[in-house]
Amino acid sequence: xxxxxxxxxxxATSDMGIALSKQLLPVYNLILLDIxxxxxxxxxxxxxxxxNTCNIMYMAIDFNDISAVGKTFQDFLKKYNxxxxxxxxxxxxxxxxxxxxxxxxxDWYKIFNINLLSAVEIIKVLIKKQYKYNMKSVVFLSSIYAxxxxxxxxxxxxxxAAIEAFVMGASxxxxxxxxxxxxxxxxxxxxxxxxxxxxxxxFESKHLLGGGSAENIADILYFLLSEKASWITGQTYIVDGxxxxxxxxx
Ligand SMILES: NC(=O)c1ccc[n+]([C@@H]2O[C@H](COP(=O)([O-])OP(=O)(O)OC[C@H]3O[C@@H](n4cnc5c(N)ncnc54)[C@H](O)[C@@H]3O)[C@@H](O)[C@H]2O)c1
Numbered sequence: 001x002x003x004x005x006x007x008x009x010x011x012a013t014s015d016m017g018i019a020l021s022k023q024l025l026p027v028y029n030l031i032l033l034d035i036x037x038x039x040x041x042x043x044x045x046x047x048x049x050x051x052n053t054c055n056i057m058y059m060a061i062d063f064n065d066i067s068a069v070g071k072t073f074q075d076f077l078k079k080y081n082x083x084x085x086x087x088x089x090x091x092x093x094x095x096x097x098x099x100x101x102x103x104x105x106x107d108w109y110k111i112f113n114i115n116l117l118s119a120v121e122i123i124k125v126l127i128k129k130q131y132k133y134n135m136k137s138v139v140f141l142s143s144i145y146a147x148x149x150x151x152x153x154x155x156x157x158x159x160x161a162a163i164e165a166f167v168m169g170a171s172x173x174x175x176x177x178x179x180x181x182x183x184x185x186x187x188x189x190x191x192x193x194x195x196x197x198x199x200x201x202x203f204e205s206k207h208l209l210g211g212g213s214a215e216n217i218a219d220i221l222y223f224l225l226s227e228k229a230s231w232i233t234g235q236t237y238i239v240d241g242x243x244x245x246x247x248x249x250x
Pocket of ligand 1: 010011012013014015016033034035036061063090091092093094095114141142143183184185186187188189191192
């Protein structure tokens with residue numbers, strides 16, 4: 001019998017999702033969630049080429065369809081008779097660039113659905129009595145934008161700050177399940193290309209240690225999932241290559 005537990009990863013086909021999956025492969029089974037089925041299938045075939053001994057399941061799901069998320073996830077677990085889930089990492093997120101005056105209420109609903117509420121619905125399944133016993137750790141992706149304002153980033157800032165508040169509240173309610181989040185500075189992922197080289201270079205230059213990599217983020221996510229972090233809950237870790245301590249050096 002396979003005794004490895006499962007880790008659920010949302011935003012699993014992102015650079016951070018892939019970097020984390022690569023680290024987890026030897027130790028855990030994986031349930032990968034993301035919006036696009038063919039990208040999930042390609043990601044799994046790449047991961048299987050690296051390590052074929054781990055069981056990798058996937059589910060394509062649009063987190064903006066929030067009322068369906070909990071039921072769809074629970075039906076998936078029932079269908080494949082999966083009970084032994086020990087962790088959730090919520091990487092899925094969007095960062096629309098919109099000044100306040102241009103935001104519509106649907107934009108606010110959407111960013112909250114994807115960045116926070118989809119994970120809330122998944123957690124509500126994982127704390128049902130048949131799963132709760134195995135659950136150990138939940139880790140969210142916040143952002144340094146939860147701590148500093150940025151032009152046309154108000155929805156992103158608010159959604160990530162909400163994650164950090166949720167983590168505090170949930171850690172109290174869910175103990176001994178540990179709930180933590182990390183708040184990265186610039187991580188050089190595919191999604192950053194939309195901002196253009198200029199923005200990325202300028203922003204990166206403010207980081208004492210330069211911009212981060214998806215692997216840097218996977219390292220701390222892995223740590224927070226693991227037993228090495230067994231006495232840590234309710235926390236936000238700023239992982240920003242020295243961006244925030246350098247804020248006054250203009
Ligand atoms: N890149 C950075 O500099 C940086 C910094 C701080 C925090 N973050 C956070 O890290 C996470 C990953 O960021 P990234 O830069 O790799 O971005 P990304 O756009 O590459 O990844 C986001 C992931 O979310 C998934 N997703 C988007 N909409 C979805 C939906 N409706 N339903 C289901 N899944 C959906 C995408 O498919 C993708 O896999 C995000 O939460 C982001 O806010 C990124």
